Amino acid sequence: MNLPDFPWDSLVPFSERASAVSGGIVDLSVGTPVDPTPQLLQRALQEASDAPGYPQTYGTPDLREAVATWFATRRGVPDVDPAGVLPTVGSKELVAWLPTLLGLGEGDIVGFPRVAYPTYDVGARLAGATPLPVDALTALGPLTPSTTPKLLWLNTPGNPTGKVLGVGHLRKVVSWAREHGVVVASDECYAELDWRTDRDGDAFPTTPSLLDPRVTDGSHEGLLVAYSLSKQSNLAGYRAAFVAGDQALVRRILEVRKHAGMIVPWPVQRAIVAALGDSTHVEEQKARYAARRDRLSAAVRAWGLRIDLSDAGLYLWATAEEDSWTTVGRLADLGILVAPGAFYGAAGREHVRIALTASDERIETAVERLGGGTRAPLGGHRTLR
Numbered sequence: 001m002n003l004p005d006f007p008w009d010s011l012v013p014f015s016e017r018a019s020a021v022s023g024g025i026v027d028l029s030v031g032t033p034v035d036p037t038p039q040l041l042q043r044a045l046q047e048a049s050d051a052p053g054y055p056q057t058y059g060t061p062d063l064r065e066a067v068a069t070w071f072a073t074r075r076g077v078p079d080v081d082p083a084g085v086l087p088t089v090g091s092k093e094l095v096a097w098l099p100t101l102l103g104l105g106e107g108d109i110v111g112f113p114r115v116a117y118p119t120y121d122v123g124a125r126l127a128g129a130t131p132l133p134v135d136a137l138t139a140l141g142p143l144t145p146s147t148t149p150k151l152l153w154l155n156t157p158g159n160p161t162g163k164v165l166g167v168g169h170l171r172k173v174v175s176w177a178r179e180h181g182v183v184v185a186s187d188e189c190y191a192e193l194d195w196r197t198d199r200d201g202d203a204f205p206t207t208p209s210l211l212d213p214r215v216t217d218g219s220h221e222g223l224l225v226a227y228s229l230s231k232q233s234n235l236a237g238y239r240a241a242f243v244a245g246d247q248a249l250v251r252r253i254l255e256v257r258k259h260a261g262m263i264v265p266w267p268v269q270r271a272i273v274a275a276l277g278d279s280t281h282v283e284e285q286k287a288r289y290a291a292r293r294d295r296l297s298a299a300v301r302a303w304g305l306r307i308d309l310s311d312a313g314l315y316l317w318a319t320a321e322e323d324s325w326t327t328v329g330r331l332a333d334l335g336i337l338v339a340p341g342a343f344y345g346a347a348g349r350e351h352v353r354i355a356l357t358a359s360d361e362r363i364e365t366a367v368e369r370l371g372g373g374t375r376a377p378l379g380g381h382r383t384l385r
């Protein structure tokens, strides 16, 4: 099977270089949460540890109800039907298998953003379909049946860029997709980690969902949203996520998953219900990231990088307008490891991705080390507030 090389291996020499710096490495290369899993969720998991029977692949009715309620209260989507909800074993799993679960294969095109989380590409390849990085729909040119994607991935807020797609953009994509019979799947796993503050105004939610009624006009046909509790609830180790949207598509996916044994463990299903019922821990975690982001973004800019986009999510998308590996090397010399934008597609080759997922102590160490930088700022940044 034609899978891409696992790019992280190429960071190892930089990791060694950063580790050799006195005081140790500050690893900002991956987005893995480091703060404790909230007690409430640990308890929910523990209390469900007596689980001799098989759990439901479809998830319990109260889990699916909790997802629908979360969409209504936190995502501005009042019309998710619990019948169109399905828990997944983390969202990476769904991203990697969705083309296969939808029955796509040779000759089918799967589109995804040009600068993107690599698993959209992997998922197309696992299905034997054709991966197609594409930014603007117009870049697809005049469509024929053989050049029309069967599935189009969106990622908002985006990894690695932190770009948020607005209602107008999403509407255009949906209307185009309906015209051409394309399934649209939106990976929204950073949706609650938005750094724009106009939550109470017309702009709530600041990171609109693909399923927002202003986008869909009330029909979820052909639309799916993937969401994950890994980031907002420090649950990456539990593998707690779900997909929601078009009931017919969800049932088709469910059918295959039942046969394939792709089941979320019972204790994790209970932890998902507990997590969705409590927004306090999400706000607390968000406040931690906001403080780290403020400290780090000021230091990164003072050191001479420009931060682009980065309106939401757990990364700073920064550039020195040089090859990303050069920036990675310069930061490794300070003991700071970041990911080269080239990992996320050729269009990212002059950016680096700097994760906010490190302890306060490590972030402060990074800030101090960046304070030793001598280069002048590259001229502010574009949209970071």
Ligand SMILES: Cc1ncc(COP(=O)(O)O)c(C=O)c1O
Pocket (backbone or CB within 6 Å): 031, 089, 090, 091, 092, 093, 095, 117, 155, 158, 159, 187, 189, 227, 228, 229, 230, 236, 240, 241
């Ligand atoms: C855009 C995006 N989608 C999906 C995932 C997978 O998250 P998980 O499998 O933990 O739900 C990640 C993880 O970093 C991500 O950045």
